[in-house]
Amino acid sequence: MDLGLKDKIALVAAGSRGLGRAVAEELAVEGASLVLCAREARTLAETAAAIADNFGTHVLAVPADVTSVSDITRVVEAGNERFGRIDILVTNAGGPPAGTFDQITREQWEEATRLTLFSAIELARQVLPGMKERRWGRILNITSIAVKQPVENLMLSNSLRAGLTGFARTLANEVAADGITVNNILPGYTRTERLEDLAKMMAEKQGISAAEFSAKWEKEIPMGRLGEPREFAALAAFLVSERASYITGTSIQVDGGWIRSLL
Numbered sequence: 001m002d003l004g005l006k007d008k009i010a011l012v013a014a015g016s017r018g019l020g021r022a023v024a025e026e027l028a029v030e031g032a033s034l035v036l037c038a039r040e041a042r043t044l045a046e047t048a049a050a051i052a053d054n055f056g057t058h059v060l061a062v063p064a065d066v067t068s069v070s071d072i073t074r075v076v077e078a079g080n081e082r083f084g085r086i087d088i089l090v091t092n093a094g095g096p097p098a099g100t101f102d103q104i105t106r107e108q109w110e111e112a113t114r115l116t117l118f119s120a121i122e123l124a125r126q127v128l129p130g131m132k133e134r135r136w137g138r139i140l141n142i143t144s145i146a147v148k149q150p151v152e153n154l155m156l157s158n159s160l161r162a163g164l165t166g167f168a169r170t171l172a173n174e175v176a177a178d179g180i181t182v183n184n185i186l187p188g189y190t191r192t193e194r195l196e197d198l199a200k201m202m203a204e205k206q207g208i209s210a211a212e213f214s215a216k217w218e219k220e221i222p223m224g225r226l227g228e229p230r231e232f233a234a235l236a237a238f239l240v241s242e243r244a245s246y247i248t249g250t251s252i253q254v255d256g257g258w259i260r261s262l263l
Contacts, residue, residue, distance in 0.1 A: 004242025006031030010088035018192040022229030028055035035079035037064040066119035091120035096156035116160040137180035138240040172249035181248035188255025190227040222257035
């Protein structure tokens with residue numbers, strides 16, 4: 001299937017590793033040029049070079065902290081200067097700390113809000129004018145299965161990603177007539193460094209090994225295994241493609257059946 005992504009320009013936040021990198025690689029396979037940002041400059045540069053070499057696409061790496069307005073502005077301006085436009089935005093950020101309500105400080109709430117909610121809103125704010133002018137655009141937010149079925153001990157993620165979902169659903173209606181789609185993609189338990197770190201932390205609290213804790217997750221998943229980043233990225237590429245032009249305002253999970261609800 002030709003997704004119509006050849007020569008499109010995609011900005012992928014937190015694109016140096018994990019799900020962000022997997023999405024960037026999938027878009028590169030489809031012929032898109034990339035603007036990648038992440039906080040760790042060295043890892044970002046290595047990822048950008050690897051994608052350019054492996055897939056023969058143009059990749060611009062811009063180190064940035066997406067909690068900073070000035071950093072977001074720098075990324076968007078760099079992308080526009082290099083490629084002339086940004087057609088696709090994939091918002092993404094590292095997950096906020098785990099913990100219950102009693103364990104989370106006011107400062108952690110503020111930091112997590114800037115990371116999880118504010119960053120996606122500001123990125124959208126800065127790319128939308130160009131998309132509206134060209135009457136074509138795709139915004140895809142990487143959120144979490146927690147927005148449909150809250151996950152124990154993830155108070156910050158459960159709360160703030162739900163807020164992002166509300167923002168995206170409202171924005172989708174506002175920009176639909178401009179040829180712009182806005183969707184959310186919800187990763188389930190997927191084999192990334194972030195998930196491995198979370199498994200280690202939760203395992204230590206329960207006095208078991210990380211492998212034993214991961215096995216608990218696998219038992220909750222009808223497919224009986226963790227997802228792979230490339231499986232997640234396949235849907236992401238479709239949702240930002242020309243072929244998905246009539247899909248907007250949706251939140252679609254990639255979770256091996258973990259969510260039990262009908263919708």
